[in-house]
Amino acid sequence: MSRTLTDEAISSGSEDLLFKNSDLNKRLKNSPYATDVILMQRAHSSSCSINKIIRSNSLQSGFMSDIDQFVASIENKMKRIESSFSTGNSSSEENANSLATLQNLYDTLVHIKNSAFGKSVNLERFNKVIDERYGDLLSSIDNSEDLTFHEKLLTSLRFLDSKINQFNTFIEDEATSLLPCSVSDYQSTEISAYDAIRKFELKFHNYEHASKEGSKRLLHFHELPFPWRENEYISGGYRFTNNHYHCLHSLYQCHNETVNIWTHLGGGLIMLYICFVDFPNSDLFAKSTRTDIAMIYMFLIASITCLGSSSIWHTFNGTANLFMRKKFACIDYTGITILISTSVVTTEYASLYYSSPLLRIGFVSFSLLCAISGFFFNWSSYFDNPKSKPFRIGFYILLSVLGMAAYCHLGWEKGFWHATVYYSPLLKSHVWYLIGVFFYGSLIPEIFRCDVEVLPTPVEEELVSNETLSNLHKHFSKTPHYTEHKNKWWSLxxxxxxxxxxxxWHVFVLLGVLGHYLAIYEMFENIPLNK
Known part of the structure; x- marks a missing residue:
């Protein structure tokens, strides 16, 4: 990487070279890890204790040697960051372009180092450099006007060190998205360092615009950065905010997630009513054992958890914090896994009621073990990948099929006609779920809308393709591409x-949950038939 201190870097004035001429740098500046003000205040707090020790020492003595070592440690950190993006076949010119962020960081470091360690130490000039580059941030510190030169120097260098650590952490967190494999395998891939950086920049393209406009209004699909795009057939009504309170407040606003939120929030309230009013006053509750009641309540609590998790996801998926957005999605996946697992366990418990206790415990334990394994799977980055949607559907269907084992065992003991009749109450519930899955997977009816032109969203592997780059203006248009059918009711x-x-899908999930409650209610009433 080129390490020449350019005239532009020296004369940049008050412009912070840590964040210069790069969309990536702007994102780092606004990233969720820490604000510059907080970093500067922490750097000052750390420097104060050190300054007490060196205050009585001469600037030319051991203090300057310690600062030199500190600067050297910063240089080593930058070299390690640089090496993670280096490839054996990349030209120095390409590296200089693709690693512009590191160049700017290094230029700032060199300028400070040269100013502090030149043959003639000009404290007035160095003070001016610090004030120009970090004056605004230093002013955020209490009693900033009383800062000594030593405090300014230490605080500025520690701030620079923190920014490099922040940059390194930010890149490491995005490593799986930037690179197709681990760093150790990176040398054997065909993607260049330039493409990796370019891919990252395209991934967050238009982030600043979306953040600014999202604080004032709802956005349309082509204003969202690529990671926030899920269904290109839903054109408008998107929230995009850094404030989680605003997401929560949107519960009472109209946007494209309002129906999704309230179908399951309302469904959760219905299940709460069943949990505390309907079931406790039922005939089944009066004649059931504590274990029977506990099994039914397990399903009721799981259904409330699932519907609540879904509402949480749809409430907060408008967050501009991608890391947190993925976590909210995982909460939703976990809720679904809990619901399916408890649905299977309740039917296993009822159908194997008069079988060997060891056998019943074995069936239930295996289902719970699969559920626990599913929890870890739910929180993996692959499971949340948009292109993994068919896989997610398959996973949930496979998890629900576990219940067939207990059906087969009951059929082997009592005959398959008896088992089929006993399990028949579940038929309606399964039909509701399957119809919902059909709509969820097929994107009907929005796939037939004709009021806007729909441009398919490129997957991550296609972000640096020539086709994506040539159509970038279409992917990020200021307004949707309306057709002549705009505003016509039949255009959808x-x-x-x-x-x-x-x-x-949400409506049918709620119907499926209610259907399963009615089904296990009937199955528990018919348990004596399995004697």
Whole structure:
């Protein structure tokens, strides 16, 4: 990497070279890890204790040697960051372009080092350098006007060190998205360092615009950065905010997640009513054992958890914090896994009621073990990948099929006709779920909308392709590409807010949950038939 201190870097004035001429740098500056003000205040706090020790020492003595070692440690950190992006076949010119962020960091470091360690130490000039580059941030410190030169120097260098650590952490957190494999395998891949950086920049392209406009209004699909795009057939009504309170407040606003939130939030309230009013006053509750009641309550609590988790995800998926957005999605996946697992366990418990206790415990334990394994899977980055949608559907269907084992065992003991009749109450519940899955996977009806032109969203592997780059202006248009059918009812423009495939999916999930409660209620009443 080129390490020439350019005239532009020296004369940049008050412009912070840590964040210069790079969308990536702007994102780092606004990243969720820490604000510059907090970093500067922490750097000052750390420097104060050191300054007490060196205050009585001469600037030319051991203090300067310690500072020199500190600067050297910063240089080593930058070299390690640089090496993680280096490839054996990349030209020095390409590296200089692709690692512009490190160049700017290094230029700032060299300028400070040269100013402090030149043959003639000009304290007035160095003070000016610090004030120009970090004056605004230093002013955020209490009693900043009383800062000594030593405190300014230590604070500025520690701030620079913190920014490099922040940059390194930010890149490491995105490593799986930037690179197709681990760093150790990176040398054997065809993707260049330039493509990796370019891919990262395209991934967060338009982030600043979306953040600014999202604080004032709802966005349309082509204003969102690529990682926030999921269904290109839903054109408008998107939230994009850094404030989680604003997401929570949107519960009472109209946007493209309002129906998704309230179908399951309302469903959760229905299940709470069943949990505390309907079931405790039922005939089944009066004649059931404590274990029987506990099994039914396990399902009721799981259904409330699932519906609540879904509402949480749809409430907070408008966050501009990608890391937190993925975590909210994992909460939703976990809720679904809990619901399916408890649905299977309750039917196993009922159908194997008069079988060997060891056998019943074995079936239930295996299902719970699969559920626990599924929890870890739910929180993996692969599971949350948009292209893994068919895989997610398959995983949940496979998890639900576990219940067939208990059906087969009951059929082997009592005959398959008896088992089929006993399990028949579940049929309605399964039909509701399958219809919902059909809409969820097919994107009907929004796939038939004709009021806007739909441009397929490129997957991550295609971000640096020539086709994506040539159509970038289309992917990030200021307004949707409307057709002549705009505002006509039959063009399905309204699916942005109501009637989309996901809205329908939510309704059928609620019907499936209610259907399963009625089914296990009947199955528990019919347990004596399995004697």
């Amino acid at each position: 423009w309204w699916v942005d807010y109501i009637g989309s495939s996901h809205n329908i």
